[in-house]
Amino acid sequence: MSSEPAAIAPSELLEAARVSKAWPFEEARKLVARLEKEGRERTVLFETGYGPSGLPHIGTFGEVARTTMVRRAFECLMPGVPTRLLCFSDDMDGMRKIPDNVPDRSFLEPYLHMPLTSVPDPFGGEFESFGHHNNAMLRRFLDTFGFDYEFASATDYYKSGRLDPILKRVAERYDAIMAIMLPTLGPERRATYSPFLPISPRTGRVLYVPIKKVNAEDATITFDDEDGEETTLPVTGGHVKLQWKPDFGARWAALNVDFEMFGKDHGPNMGVYDAICKALDGRPPEHFVYELFLDENGEKISKSKGNGLTIDEWLTYAPTESLALYMFQRPRQAKKLYFDVIPRAVDEYYQHLAAYQRQDTKERLGNPVWHIHGGNPPAIELPVSFALLLNLVSASNAHDKDVLWGFISRHAPDVTPQSHPELDRLVGYAIRYFDDFVKPTKVFRAPDEVEAEALRGLSEKLGTLPADAGSTDIQNAMLDVAREIERYQDHTKKSPEGGPGVSVAFFQMIYQVLIGQERGPRFGSFVALYGIENTRKLIARALAGEDLSKS
Structure with a gap:
């Protein structure tokens, strides 16, 4: 195990942070300039938003992780200035569609357009609502990972009155906000649009209806409810919520948010959010727009679709x-x-x-x-890569950690699960990953005559090496074999002796025939770990036409 890296002196850290090109420091320096322009020190508020219409996905986690990285960079640049990270859940949004990944979609159909915190929990009823369930899933992971954050529920903020002052101001600046919003809408939407969405006192649904009157003096709105009856509600106390674009700007103004990042799909609306924040006497936060995550088909990942990774x-x-x-x-x-x-x-x-x-x-x-470890990364020695572990599982058909550790300990006697717990953890991951994703896709092929001759030559060459030969000696022996075979000579490269180099086709062949994969890590390293004698037996089985997918 390596010794811990020496701590960086504060003065040296500050000097390096001021010029670092790492993107979290670039964003943090914008916040430093923001505070210096104000000429005062105060708590700096970082915010992330989450729409709990479905289970949180990795993109949600990424937003919190990345914001935390910027926060740590800022704290490095301005030590002693207090910071907060607020994870805000828009759980008062109406459920506009039923997610695909719930146990029983029909169970949720009667609750369409109701606030997510008013929709029953479809996952066994452990939580107060669907929104509460999804919030809990997000918090569970954030807590597990150790993020330093405060959680905020839009439902709580609306109903407790914490947003009442800004909602009254929206009523007062109603015409100014409409002037910002209307040019961004199509003709039909423009005719019925309002920044206020009333929540029907009769059905509990979030209503997208025209607002007949906005009374700024008593902070009320008048509209026709779903049954056609004219209804007047206060904009305070959770009786209404804001449309999502005004909600962004209003929240920034209400909470004095200093930094918020969001995905590229929000990018075109950033100017709208900022304009609404300014119309409500707020200062827009510093922004960072990140690109979206895609699934294996190149489509945007979605909480409601459940595509991509959880x-x-x-x-x-x-x-x-x-x-x-x-x-x-x-x-x-x-x-x-x-x-x-x-x-x-x-x-x-x-x-x-x-x-x-x-x-x-x-x-x-x-x-x-x-950035991952907040400036204090651990010192971990990893003598075997994850890719090599996967190949070792593949070649040995190991299904438990003891088998893999047998190979590792033979290769490196001083390396044990006790001395290298991180490697032991990766051994378990490698077995699970291989069983679920590598094994089902493995395709072995038989060698042709040239390939079979190359493999026989390789086995003979390996037989001349000592059993404890290192990966470099093994790799060089393999290259010596390949250079003698015309098919694998690469005349665009030069060997140390000045002759042709070795084509990658040689190593691709080895992986396809012996491992059942298209490619892998440096094969000499694999042989050193798996063992020369075991590798020669593997070659012999392939040449004999045996099924290498079985142990």
């Missing part, structure tokens, strides 16, 4: 830190979010962690692990 699904096969890394990387670039991305994210996390100990302060602040 938080629990990712964490079944990989540690939370790998998920945080995926959130940190290229936030302004659209990325596919499905099971195939997990192994690479796992290995990249540990590569960054290993690099951190060798880096200077400036490099460390650009390293994702600084």
Whole structure:
């Protein structure tokens, strides 16, 4: 186990933070400028929004994780200035459609257009409502991951009166807000639009109806209810809610939000949110617009569709830190979010962690692990990569950790589950991931004559090496075999002796024939871990036409 990296001196940290090109620091410096312009120090409020119309997905987690990264960067730049992170749930929204991933869709049909916190819980009735259930699912994960946040429910804010002052101001500035909104709407929508959505006192539904009168003096609205009866309600106390665009701007003004990020789908409306906030005497927060996550088919992931990965699904096969890394990387670039991305994210996390100990302060602040761990990443030595573990499971058909540890301990006698608990954790993840995703897709093929001759040559060459040969010696031996075979000579590359290099087709063949996959990590490293004798037996079985999918 490596020693913990030395702590960075505060003065050195501040100097590096002021020039770091890591995106959280770039966003944090905007907040520093915001406070310096005000000329005063105060609590800085970070906010994230969540629509609990369905179960929270990884995109929801990503928004909180990324906002936390900006918050930590800001605290590094302005130590001592208090900050808060408010996770705001828009749970008073009407349920406009029934999600696909609930147990019984017909159960929810009578509750269409009712506030989510008035819709019964379809998941066994443990919670007060559907909204409460989805809020609990979000909080459960945020708590598990250890985020420092405050949770806020729109229903609570509306009904408790915390939003009453801003709702009265919306009534007072009604014409100004309509002037902002109407140009953004089509002719039909424009004819019936109002920033206020009354909640029917008769049916409990959120109503999209024309507002006949807005009385700013007594803060009421008048409209025709669903049965046609003219009704007057106060805009305060949870009797109405705001349409989603005015709700954004009004909340920013009411709570004095300093920073909020949102997905690209909100980007075109950002100017509308800002204009409404200003019309209500607020100052719009600093923004960060991130790209959307896509499923394996390139479609936007959706809570109601249930496509893409859930938080629990990712964490079944990989540690939370790998998920945080995926959130940190290229936030302004659209990325596919499905099971195939997990192994690479796992290995990249540990590569960054290993690099951190060798880096200077400036490099460390650009390293994702600084942001993932709030400036205090652990020192973890990982002698075997996740990709190698997956190949080891594949070749050995291991179904329990003891089998894999037998190979690992033979290769590295000083490495045990007790000395390397992080590796032990990855062994368990590798077995689960292989069983669920790799094994069902494995396709072995028989070698042709050239390939069979290459494999026989490889086995003979490996037989000349000592049993404890290192991965580099094994890799060089494999290259020596391939260079003698015309099919695998790559004349665009040069060998150390000046002859042709080796084509990747050689290694692709090995993986296809011996492992049943198209590609994998450095094969010499795999052989060193699996064992030379075991690899030769694997080659012999392939040449004999045996079914390598079975142990």
